[in-house]
Amino acid sequence: xxxxxxxxxxREVAPWVPGGxxxxxxxAGDPPLQHSCGTPALRLSVEWPAPxxxxxxxxxxxxxxxxxxxxxxxxxRLTAASLRAVVIDVSGVTxxxxxxxxxxxxxxxxxxxxxxxxYVVPGDGPVRRLLELTGLRDHFTCxxxxxxxxxxxxx
Numbered sequence: 649x650x651x652x653x654x655x656x657x658x659r660e661v662a663p664w665v666p667g668g669x670x671x672x673x674x675x676a677g678d679p680p681l682q683h684s685c686g687t688p689a690l691r692l693s694v695e696w697p698a699p700x701x702x703x704x705x706x707x708x709x710x711x712x713x714x715x716x717x718x719x720x721x722x723x724x725r726l727t728a729a730s731l732r733a734v735v736i737d738v739s740g741v742t743x744x745x746x747x748x749x750x751x752x753x754x755x756x757x758x759x760x761x762x763x764x765x766x767y768v769v770p771g772d773g774p775v776r777r778l779l780e781l782t783g784l785r786d787h788f789t790c791x792x793x794x795x796x797x798x799x800x801x802x803x
Contacts, residue, residue, distance in 0.1 A: 690714045691740075692721055700732035701801045703794060707740030710748035710775075719751055726758045733801035734764055737794050739771025749778055756788060765789070767797035 693705035702725050706718065725734055736755060741748070752768060759766035768788045770776040779785040791797040 690718070692718065694721070694725065697798055698802055700730050701735070701798065702728070702731065702733075703735040703737060703798070705737045705740065705794075707742075709743040710738070710741055710751070711743070711745045712747045715747040715751055719754065722751065722755050723758070726755065726762060726764060731762075731764050733767065734759060735767045735769065735791075735794055735797040735801060737769040737771075737797075738775040739769050739773065739794075741771070741773055741775050744774045744778055746778075748775060749782065749784065752788065753784070765801060767791055767801060769794050769797055 690706070690708040690710065693703075693707075695703045695705070697703060704722060704725060710718065722734075722736065725731070734755070736752065738744070738748070738752075756766055766789065768775075768779075768790050769792070770779055770785075770790055776785075779788070779790070789800075791800065
């Protein structure tokens with residue numbers, strides 16, 4: 649919250665720029681936020697490559713702000729009636745906070761509860777590093793590529 653003393657002149661707040669100050673409030677019609685690299689914060693995709701198998705692709709950044717949307721998408725896929733396997737491909741993730749790990753842990757628990765195979769494709773980026781640093785890599789069934797995970801899922 650910005651508070652002004654009575655009688656003090658009001659100053660305009662500069663829009664945020666890398667190394668700048670504070671982001672100006674956004675209007676409903678403003679375009680989606682872009683990061684300094686010019687890519688959206690999060691992109692999700694859902695594919696059904698085979699009956700009973702779904703691939704959830706995640707690209708961009710996973711942080712506390714986007715986890716509710718991602719959690720809901722994964723939850724919906726894990727409650728599908730005829731599902732045998734879910735592949736969560738996070739190889740395109742460029743940043744992940746601990747909220748991303750929490751999402752994977754909840755997805756793993758829900759998949760185990762429903763008897764669904766869950767495969768994680770961490771790639772070589774931040775998700776793999778987080779899984780290795782926390783010792784959780786062995787907790788998940790990880791594959792190097794989506795194709796490898798699909799081959800396992802079809803057996």
